[in-house]
Amino acid sequence: MPHDYKEAALEYHATPTAGKIAIQLTKPCLSQHDLALAYTPGVAEPVRAIATDPAAAYKYTAKGNLVAVITDGTAVLGLGNTGALASKPVMEGKAVLFKRFADIDVFDIEVDAEKCDEFVETVVRISPTFGGINLEDIAAPRCFEIEQQLRERLNIPVFHDDQHGTAIIIAAGLLNALELQGKTLESARITCLGAGAAAIASMKLLLSLGAQRENLLMVDRNGVIHTDRNDLNKYKQPFAIDTEKRTLLDAMTDADVLIGVSGPNLVSEEMLLAMAPRPVLFALSNPDPEISPELARTVRDDLIIATGRSDYPNQVNNVLGFPFIFRGALDVHAQTINREMEIAAVHALRALAHEPIPDEVLKAYEVEQMTFGPDYIIPTPLDPRLMAWIPPAVAKAAVESGAAQSAYPDNYPACPV
Known part of the structure; x- marks a missing residue:
């Protein structure tokens, strides 16, 4: 990597604010009345509702649009075992992609755990916070054991994107x-x-x-x-x-x-x-x-x-999948991401590549035309139609396979595949 590019990358991450993500309010908090609703005494009402019916957490909290991107730092990009703390820029980067492509909020969590059981126990204990768990940059074979244990113990989607x-x-x-x-x-x-x-x-x-x-x-x-x-x-x-x-x-x-x-x-x-x-x-x-x-x-x-590179045709890029797969899973409060949902995502991606390419995609890639063929076997990451194709397919598969806890949303587009 050229020296000037390294410096630009460090500058990008350091200024004007350290890191790439932040938390923002979704409700007004300008008056005494707002404050009373946001915290005490008003906050007691959703607490009571959730204590009576845990599913109400999806209605009254951010749980249903919140994913944990979690790692132990043992297999970070091509850098190997950097440790948990050094993995944080990558986890923040994953959060950026979730938000940019599917409007999903993320807490990045770096767990300092040498043993699989320690990592699993940490994730299990914090899991009520989230609507889904995205495991990231965990070395094999421990990643298989961690994912299996978490899937067995949790009733929210657990998805190891590297797999x-x-x-x-x-x-x-x-x-x-x-x-x-x-x-x-x-x-x-x-x-x-x-x-x-x-x-x-x-x-x-x-x-x-x-x-x-x-x-x-x-x-x-x-x-x-x-x-x-x-x-x-x-x-x-x-x-x-x-x-x-x-x-x-x-x-x-x-x-x-x-x-x-x-x-x-x-x-x-x-x-x-x-x-x-x-x-x-x-x-x-x-x-x-x-x-x-x-x-x-x-x-x-x-x-x-x-x-896997963006400077060649046919880039196999995970951003084509995970934001939209989680979007579909979250929108029907899925308890897992099962094989049926994965296959639905495959067929949605495959079918979308056969569709005519909109002008905005051509402009984004600075080409005059792009058609299904040897140099275009899969959609591009900047194709806005991914949001209309993959989440509905995944959500439909979740409902039909019994993984969903709520019905297919009325405001969803019809599943195109």
Whole structure:
């Protein structure tokens, strides 16, 4: 990163007020009467109502529009285990995205906890404050255990965005890319480079959408995950298959799809050439992908490629998902974000990419046209229609699957998918 950019980033975070978020009032507090309603004695009335009926908290407090973005700081961006305090700028950044894209309020919470049980207990004890919990930047495999325990103990949505948000965006883009390449998820041979949180969640979601387990190879730093290995944890073991393939080159030979959620420059020209005709390549290591799009296109002119970067087409960006998924979940007071809601988000994103692009999106990206095709397999983060497509789909799925505690809102737009 250029020195001047580093200085600009620090200046941005420091001035005119330290940090990126603040709290603002939503009710007038200008007179003695206002003060009496906001605090004592008037505040006693909603207290009594909630004590009688806990669901009244959604009516009389900010709970229904408040998400906790919570981390232990063990896997912050590409920086690793920075600790809880150093993760705070990232958590504030996540709060900015929630507010900017879905008008959801956030408290960022950085928990200094070495043990999973300590972290879980902290979140459980503060959970009554919130309508949902967004887990962020927690290292694998502890992130799996933490999420599972919290989902079992809480009656509000718990969503680890590094897992499920990434998986949803990958799945939507992949379905469209396969369509363009004349292939189907059910028959596609898929190689996943990486076996961490995003990789495992993505492959589980693809299996739920129709991918075949026998067509899926996962590769970690020790090679292909196969049934003869004795070094696999319980999260990798379900992806072990009986195969003679051992290396990444073996795994990529004749593959229709490569999903890279690993590290930079791990895919060679030879590996790319070994893939099947009309391959799909998601090189999502950020900021440096598994193979650069420029090199990949010189090697194969029949591929579709996506990255995690904003300066290339087909950016797999989690902001396409989590604000709008939580918006839909919060608006029906969902108790969880289940598989049905995730799949609804996938299909909403996938379908939106087929729609004509409004002029305001073209202006935002300074292009004259943008149409569904190899360089546009997924909507862009600045597409205002995301708010009209994803929350209704998620809310509808929550109601139909029994996850919602309230009905589909009367003032919601009709679900477009």
